[in-house]
Amino acid sequence: MSAAVFALNPSSLTRPCLSSRILSIFSSYHSTSVFAMAGESKSKSGGGKKKEVKKETGLGLTNKKDDNFGEWYSEVVVNADMIEYYDISGCYILRPWTMSIWEAMQEFFDAEIKKMKIKNCYFPLFVSPGVLQKEKDHIEGFAPEVAWVTKSGESDLEVPIAIRPTSETVMYPYYSKWIRGHRDLPLKLNQWCNVVRWEFSNPTPFIRSREFLWQEGHTAFATQEEADAEVLAILELYRQIYEDYLAVPVIKGKKSEMEKFAGGYYTTSVEAFIPHTGRGVQGATSHCLGQNFAKMFEITYENDKGEKAMVWQNSWAYSTRTIGVMVMTHGDDKGLVLPPKVAAVQVIVIPVPFKDADTIGIFDACASTVKLLSEAGIRAEADLRDNYSPGWKYSHWEMKGVPLRLEIGPKDLANSQVRAVRRDNSAKKDLPMTNLVDQVKELLNTIQKNLFDLAKQKRDECEVEKDVKARTKGEMGAAKTLCSPFDQPEMEDGTLCFASGKPAKKWTYWGRSY
């Protein structure tokens, strides 16, 4: 494990929309290219069958999480059948094992925003250059990463057309059209879609890819109060996605002026922390755009006094990056570890026949156990393949991160029990068949909770360094502020900023980030 450092430091940096103090995380890690993505170039052919032999003979990972985090990560996402590398760099295939995690989060989040009267829509993938460039700060932030369509078939297009990197400029001309009176407010839309950011630095599955899936919410209000309240309500949903679904602890807070959304007013985020690299990772962002876009796109309305007024806007998004953060947080040297709430398969049932045992009876017991659990709403499957040994199956489903394994052998059959093995800590326990459903449900809840607790403990254990300044001097250029947490620790009067030496105003997290 790299020597990750987690530090709490005072700072004098001013933050326009948050009061006082700064809290800092610092990392002393050395690798300049943690994510070398060894797998990337190897599988360029796409159609090759290179990994066959390895896959069928050796199930384990060749890299260890503590020794070689980057290689470990890219090996896990491939070997757990989450990702397939694609023949265009920075693009990845999301396999079903990934999509079911995405869908579990989507089902939760979509229902929650519908309760908030936010409605789904779908705006085009393409943006015309004039509209894209309307908000200067915004386009400056995105311009280098915009992909341009210039041809269709053999013909050049009259005007090149951009592919959305995000949809503010796609949508807001129509907000201007649709919003006229105060009765048209609030306007609250969301879309589930793909966006493209043609980045050239270290592509990493889920974490940094040229195309990714996300939801983007875009709302307009009459007052700042309403906008502010929604920013926090959405941020809370993002916290729930991370903590309650992915079992990843996050810190809610506000971004600095430098790190806020291009063209926005202020940005809040949930920030996760990867102890193995000492890096923070931005989990999801909820922006208040203020009235800046309203000015550029003329999104005005007649208020109840008959006066023309500008709307207050928010935009907010979470992406498939969430899944990468989850893999990094829980995965181990056996492979992926899935929190039960997002696992496509929560329970894998494996027959353990012996030579003279009642093989048919064992297989039947496996099938009926799956039926019993499935009917109770538990996502259970049996691996009844006859060409793999039980041991091979254990490793296979451990690699794929299934939270709970149930083994059924002759002794279990005789004793009307199953042997349960937890993925998170390898703990074994015999469960009597009576009341199996309740016991399995309880175990799944325990695993979900334990994964979160363990991740939180690991994060918090990272050694607190008081004199980060001296230790990180040479690396300052690469570190940046992550967020100023809403939960501010106390600060004694006279505390000085660790960086400037001036009186500190608040605590802020600092670190290198993905």
Next chain:
Amino acid sequence: MSAAVFALNPSSLTRPCLSSRILSIFSSYHSTSVFAMAGESKSKSGGGKKKEVKKETGLGLTNKKDDNFGEWYSEVVVNADMIEYYDISGCYILRPWTMSIWEAMQEFFDAEIKKMKIKNCYFPLFVSPGVLQKEKDHIEGFAPEVAWVTKSGESDLEVPIAIRPTSETVMYPYYSKWIRGHRDLPLKLNQWCNVVRWEFSNPTPFIRSREFLWQEGHTAFATQEEADAEVLAILELYRQIYEDYLAVPVIKGKKSEMEKFAGGYYTTSVEAFIPHTGRGVQGATSHCLGQNFAKMFEITYENDKGEKAMVWQNSWAYSTRTIGVMVMTHGDDKGLVLPPKVAAVQVIVIPVPFKDADTIGIFDACASTVKLLSEAGIRAEADLRDNYSPGWKYSHWEMKGVPLRLEIGPKDLANSQVRAVRRDNSAKKDLPMTNLVDQVKELLNTIQKNLFDLAKQKRDECEVEKDVKARTKGEMGAAKTLCSPFDQPEMEDGTLCFASGKPAKKWTYWGRSY
């Protein structure tokens, strides 16, 4: 109404995968440009506020369905808040009123294919040119419509990259990698995504757009029998989407060699028919690709005898086009007509206060009615806005196609009843508040059924012409085969093909199609 002709004709055309006979639909319609899309150029500005006055003063449509179908259609989709024209031609904004229809179908279809063990995945938007061009017939079919990305930021890409028009060539190199033994089969994947086909002919909202949403299923089997069976199972789901959800009657059948999917083996489809234009419209397609792509992409497996064998593949898709067919089928001169099963709002409750009446009591009754219906799983809303008259509200919700309106006035309040008005036929009925939920449910079922029956009756009423040959001679170039229906009428021996004069083999539908 244009003189649509619906005809049954024998033909000698051979179809490789279907036996005997041909059945023909012919239309004698005259317009060469039914879909001039008058609205298209007018709203190019995107952010303009041009239609305001009209929208607020005159709620009705300026075009009639019978007189001017194309203009009527583009007016309906805009005025019902389904579509907003976008500043890039052929791209449209799908508003929430549209998305809820799409989501209702998606919820059904996604659950059904999951029962069939088909799993969701997500492949990249981009295709490299080498892979795209691997299957020659396939790329010939799509090449003229492919959009190419050639730049990112200010830099030219080394190699232009295509945007998927469909994902056969995106996916199949990886099918080749993933499929090795017979135990890897069947491989059954689906994705919900956007695709781009840069067509230049008559863009039409939903029906023909440059970007659209769809699902695309891609499956691989060991045997043709399994592939054949799935083609029909999926086609049946498409029929259910059209007939059970959208209340649009369709004909299941097989495409001719000329009209089949580029590079495929055979194509089945559900075909709808728009009486007002006399045009058929391809509703959705379920293709058997045979072993053609398997050959090109080397998708082989070792069968249980240890021999190398090629897989059999299918691909199948339905798109947002479904929604356009629904609008064309049910819409009338008051606007959209939504089948209850896909309506975002199934019941709109409108207070009808009078000067001296108990206004608060009426508004409360509306709110509690909505609560009652909502708790019973009915999608109900009340329009309690105080700045619009009841009459304005009636027109507004009729334009948006809400299936059932409940009016509550002083008399209704006094008599413990509501007045129900059906959108499909304007029939009115007083419903006692006792047992309201059951009555509303029954009415919604009746409306759903009536919409389908009426559409089927209109389609079937189209006059059967025996001597289409003479009447359509001049237009033959534009007509094409739609499909050979699986339900073949009887054909007497010696029947001759209407076109060639040779002995007929089977019946086929012919017509001009969108």
